[in-house]
Amino acid sequence: MSTLHIFNPEHDMALAADAEVFTPPHNIRCLCSDMAFLPALWADDGDVVLADDVAGAMEAVRHLSRHAARVRFATVGDVASGMAGHITSVSPWGWDKALVRRLRPAADSLRGLVPDAARLSALRAMSHRRFAAERLLAPIVADTCGTVGESVFCASLDEVHREASRHASGVVLKMPWSSSGRGVRYAPAHGMDANMEGWAQNVIARQGGIMVEPRYVNVMDFGMEFHADAHGGIRYCGLSLFLTDKGAYKGGLIATEEQKRDLLSRYADMTLVDEIRQKIVQTLQPLMSGVYEGPFGVDMMIVAVADGCGFHVHPCVELNLRRTMGHVAIALSPSVPQPWRVMSVESGDRCKVCVHETTYDMVNTSVARL
Numbered sequence: 001m002s003t004l005h006i007f008n009p010e011h012d013m014a015l016a017a018d019a020e021v022f023t024p025p026h027n028i029r030c031l032c033s034d035m036a037f038l039p040a041l042w043a044d045d046g047d048v049v050l051a052d053d054v055a056g057a058m059e060a061v062r063h064l065s066r067h068a069a070r071v072r073f074a075t076v077g078d079v080a081s082g083m084a085g086h087i088t089s090v091s092p093w094g095w096d097k098a099l100v101r102r103l104r105p106a107a108d109s110l111r112g113l114v115p116d117a118a119r120l121s122a123l124r125a126m127s128h129r130r131f132a133a134e135r136l137l138a139p140i141v142a143d144t145c146g147t148v149g150e151s152v153f154c155a156s157l158d159e160v161h162r163e164a165s166r167h168a169s170g171v172v173l174k175m176p177w178s179s180s181g182r183g184v185r186y187a188p189a190h191g192m193d194a195n196m197e198g199w200a201q202n203v204i205a206r207q208g209g210i211m212v213e214p215r216y217v218n219v220m221d222f223g224m225e226f227h228a229d230a231h232g233g234i235r236y237c238g239l240s241l242f243l244t245d246k247g248a249y250k251g252g253l254i255a256t257e258e259q260k261r262d263l264l265s266r267y268a269d270m271t272l273v274d275e276i277r278q279k280i281v282q283t284l285q286p287l288m289s290g291v292y293e294g295p296f297g298v299d300m301m302i303v304a305v306a307d308g309c310g311f312h313v314h315p316c317v318e319l320n321l322r323r324t325m326g327h328v329a330i331a332l333s334p335s336v337p338q339p340w341r342v343m344s345v346e347s348g349d350r351c352k353v354c355v356h357e358t359t360y361d362m363v364n365t366s367v368a369r370l
Helices: 011-017 026-034 054-067 076-081 097-102 117-127 129-143 157-164 194-207 257-264 270-288 325-332 360-367
Strands: 002-006 048-050 072-074 087-092 152-154 171-174 184-187 210-214 218-228 234-245 248-254 294-304 311-320 341-346 352-357
Touching: 011 097, 011 117, 026 054, 048 076, 054 072, 054 352, 117 129, 129 152, 129 210, 129 270, 129 311, 152 157, 157 171, 157 194, 157 210, 171 194, 184 194, 194 210, 218 270, 218 325, 234 257, 234 270, 234 325, 248 325, 257 270, 270 311, 294 325, 325 341
Parallel strands: 002 048, 002 087, 048 072
Antiparallel strands: 152 210, 171 184, 171 210, 218 234, 218 294, 234 248, 248 341, 294 311, 341 352
């Protein structure tokens, strides 16, 4: 019995395209090829990791071998021929139509392990930012003191302008399906220029609308990582503290849960953080049951309150119905305190995961924005 793991970082773009035939940008194709080995960091011994270039994946994983499981790398053809062994489950970065088509040559070997069209449609609907805004963010903020956040779906440019006029600090515009800083624009308080209006109009035409959110003073980015099982249960995996640049992921902290909680407690009441975690589980459990099984993450942030009167927690900046870099950082994290380390994905001739030691003061200065 083994699991077939797949790293498909183009997943969010594939959801937006909603097509079986989808060609991601060159840089994403390179990321997919260079880092096909990545699931070895969270897989179990004996599992299978999909890689078009088996030799390349074996070589790439060597520099992280002490963190990696003893997995077998295999192509789709290997899986189709049964050479990969007895696969009992499939665990991709995220499910979408393009991935299902990629696995089609191995359909007989993976019978019953790949979602059908109806389930793919349901997963795509739940991955829409509107779902998180209305079904997760809104009820938590309405019921939890010390939280802040709103996100409104606008189906026309006129609606965007009306919503933006409500927020003196400016707004953030987000594609309904996007991630890691792609598909996000920041509109200043004085309004959008012609280029931004054109971009927003294109998003509305292609994705049916756009999300508009107030722009907050972001003090710290963090997230909570979870796993949903086949029986409707949700398990908390741990905190994720990470660095971003205009919404794009830049690196994650590798530390114990206790170390991460200690750092976060400088800006947030941990009783509130734990309450938010419980409400996420309670809210999503009935919504995910029978629809989604696998890892997911909820990105959050610490927000500075006006006039310097402390901080609030934004409990759902983004719901990622897939594995996240936060899960990767947790897979690399120690069980006992060790020197502070930061994980980043660096590009050059090849994309690679790098882990660097750092100090508490540098972590605190980097993670916190104030």
